[in-house]
Amino acid sequence: MKPEFETCFVNLPLRYIYTTPEYFDFFIENGIQPELGLDCMGDECQSMDWLLSVRDRLDEAGLGCTVHLPFLDLKPASLNPGIRRASIETLRAAFEVAKFFSPQRMVMHPSFTCWLEKPLFERAYAHCLDGLRDLCNSWLDHPPLCLENTYESSPDILVRLVEDLGRENVGICFDLGHWHSFSKGAERGDFDFWFDTLAPHIKHMHLHDNNGRMDEHLAIGRGTIDWDHVTSRICELNPLPTMTLEPHNKDDFELSYSFFRTKVAPKVFAR
Numbered sequence: 001m002k003p004e005f006e007t008c009f010v011n012l013p014l015r016y017i018y019t020t021p022e023y024f025d026f027f028i029e030n031g032i033q034p035e036l037g038l039d040c041m042g043d044e045c046q047s048m049d050w051l052l053s054v055r056d057r058l059d060e061a062g063l064g065c066t067v068h069l070p071f072l073d074l075k076p077a078s079l080n081p082g083i084r085r086a087s088i089e090t091l092r093a094a095f096e097v098a099k100f101f102s103p104q105r106m107v108m109h110p111s112f113t114c115w116l117e118k119p120l121f122e123r124a125y126a127h128c129l130d131g132l133r134d135l136c137n138s139w140l141d142h143p144p145l146c147l148e149n150t151y152e153s154s155p156d157i158l159v160r161l162v163e164d165l166g167r168e169n170v171g172i173c174f175d176l177g178h179w180h181s182f183s184k185g186a187e188r189g190d191f192d193f194w195f196d197t198l199a200p201h202i203k204h205m206h207l208h209d210n211n212g213r214m215d216e217h218l219a220i221g222r223g224t225i226d227w228d229h230v231t232s233r234i235c236e237l238n239p240l241p242t243m244t245l246e247p248h249n250k251d252d253f254e255l256s257y258s259f260f261r262t263k264v265a266p267k268v269f270a271r
Contacts (some may be wrong), residue, residue: 001031002062002162005265007104009066009244014045017054017155023205024054026197028061035066036101038094045093051100056083058101066105066204066244067098075111077128079120088131095139105204105242107146107173110161114153125157129164136167146173147205151182155197171203177217177246178211180225185211191226195233202237207260208246217248219255223262230266240268 010027012034014061017024027034036054038045045051058065074087089110098106110128114121136142145168147158179185179194209223210216221227236239247253247259 001029001030003031003033003064004261005269006033006064007240008228008260008265009033009035009064009243010243010257011035011037011068011246013068013243014040014054018043024057026126028057028063031061033063034058034102035068035107035246038097039068039070039072045097047186051097054135055100058191065101065103066107066242067094067103069094069098069106069108071109071111074109075113075210076131077110077112077124079124079127084127088135091131091135092138095135095142098143099139103143105144105146105173107148107195107204107244109148109150110158111150112152112157112220114151114157125161129161131247132161132165133171136165136170142169144203145170147171148173148175148206149178149183149194149198150175151178153183155194159197159201172198172201173204173206174198174202174241175206175208176225176230177208177215177223178205180212180223181210183217184205184212186210186224191230192233199237205234205241205243206246207243207264208256217246217252219247219252219259220245222252222255227263231267234264234268235270 002217009031012027014036070090074084074090076087078084145163149158162170162172185191207220209220209225211223245256247256
């Protein structure tokens with residue numbers, strides 16, 4: 001089954017495919033394009049034959065994908081040299097895995113510690129910038145690498161990082177749920193500031209909901225994000241970014257997909 005929306009994806013970690021193959025069957029049978037999570041906790045990234053079998057099933061079904069690079073325990077901006085080296089080495093290995101899948105986008109967490117005093121933060125920023133340059137140089141024509149907001153208190157640091165890298169194939173993944181909760185967007189009501197700041201660099205978006213207190217990954221429309229306003233602003237972007245729904249269970253997937261199909265897609269894809 002061909003995908004209903006060619007630029008829309010749904011999160012699916014490789015470890016889920018490895019341990020619970022019926023998840024992947026559901027995606028294939030329903031024409032859902034995955035955002036493959038590359039945080040591998042077992043042997044799922046060790047077998048080339050298995051990785052190729054996943055790729056081949058997607059190809060046979062006519063489905064594309066994006067990939068989410070590893071982020072658990074990683075900190076490319078770490079002030080600890082060992083942690084920093086291990087993080088970049090892990091990300092470089094994930095680049096090699098990503099090549100199997102020819103993804104439309106790759107998503108990465110820079111993982112800044114924004115509460116550091118300025119001299120230490122600047123050192124951490126320089127480490128992250130150097131690491132990302134090395135990473136990008138390891139695959140010069142890589143698909144767009146989208147740096148995702150997580151705990152940042154302001155969007156400015158992500159824009160600075162993208163502009164300092166100065167590469168056409170590096171941009172931003174704007175995660176609405178992270179803005180609403182981690183960055184206190186629900187409390188501050190500063191969506192337009194974040195959107196306007198990031199807009200020139202947005203290549204991808206993560207769509208999920210929460211009530212502003214925790215990163216709950218609720219179905220879109222089930223939290224307190226103003227999706228009518230968000231949708232109207234997405235419509236302003238040209239070109240439109242790719243988008244990934246990020247539910248954490250099947251019920252929330254069904255609610256998210258229904259909301260996206262009826263409330264978001266008709267406006268976003270109408271032009």
